[in-house]
Amino acid sequence: MEDIYTTLRRRAVELAEQAGLLALPVEVRARVLTPREAIGDPGRSDFPLQKGKESLVEAQFQGSRGQAFTDHPGHFTGTLEQVLTLPLEDNYHRAVFVATLNALLRHLGKVTGTVHCRNEGPRRCAEELVSYLKEHFGTPQVGFIGLQPALVEACSRYFPVRVLDLDPENIGREKFGVLIEDGRGDIEAFRRWAExxxxxxxxxxxxxxxDWLNAPCPALFYGTTIAGAASLLGLLRFCPCST
Structure with missing residues (x-):
């Protein structure tokens, strides 16, 4: 299978060329948002963004905004063509590329919801996720890839839940009655367990x-980071409160 980043890069370049954007002296700016800029006051303080575990990088392109979460943030200024030719071998370059991809597709009218929800948004998102899962899957066994506190807390009240995470401070601890497991562990067993x-x-x-493409069960990708990629790759995305 073609590398996913190669696929995304190729399709982004095709779209930019068709729109005549690569030849323009367009400046792409990526910057790191503060937690308050990114999510406002969600009424809780346990999001990775608030704890300094992740940062939200924002790219602005032709007046459109795109965002991406990363644990390796940084600033970038350059042309669209420069972004689309970055080596995507580390989290920093991938974050700049993904945020810019989201801004580009937003500019072209291909996607919406590329800016993170704020204040009451995360709580409402969690409530809507529970309703969505009940409507489409009944009472499934839900496997979370990444600890998103509001979503995990809401779902743990209604469904059997397991959570994989990469943060050593979370692994082995219990959150909302759910043991947080090591995301570097037995992924295949986890995939088989989840419905x-x-x-x-x-x-x-x-x-x-x-690791989560072509899973043996439905995979629902959530958040603003995945907006552009979900559109280009045909992935199922859940992000009802983003703008």
Whole structure:
């Protein structure tokens, strides 16, 4: 299978060329948002963004905004063509590329919801996720890839839940009655257990998304990070409160 980043790069370049954007002296700016800029006051303080475990990088392109979560943030200024030719071998370059991809597709009218919800948004998102899962899957065994506190807490009240995470401070601890497991463990057994997967879009920037493509059960990718990639790759995405 063609590498997912190669696929995304190729399709982004095709779209940019068709729109005549690569030849323009367009400047792409990627910057790191503060937690308050990114999510406002969600009424809780346990999001990875608030704890300094992740940062939200934002790219602005032709007045459109695109975002991406990453654990390796940084600033970038350059042309669209420069972004689309970056080596995508580390989390920093992947975050700049993904945020810019989201901004590009937003500019072209291909996607919406590329900016993270704020304040009451995460709580409403969690409530809507529970309703969505009940409506489409009944009472499934839900496997979370990435600890998103609001979503895990809400789902743990109604469904059997397991959570994989890469943060050593979370692994082995219990959150909302759920033991947080090591995301570097037995992925195949986890995939077989789950009846639906909730996969954080951050897997696209940390390089682990391939583990969750072509899963034996439905995979629902959530968040703003995955917006553009979900559109280009035909992935099922859940992000009802983003703008």
């Amino acid at each position: 639906v997967l909730l996969v954080t879009g951050s897997t696209l920037t940390n390089g682990t998304i391939a």
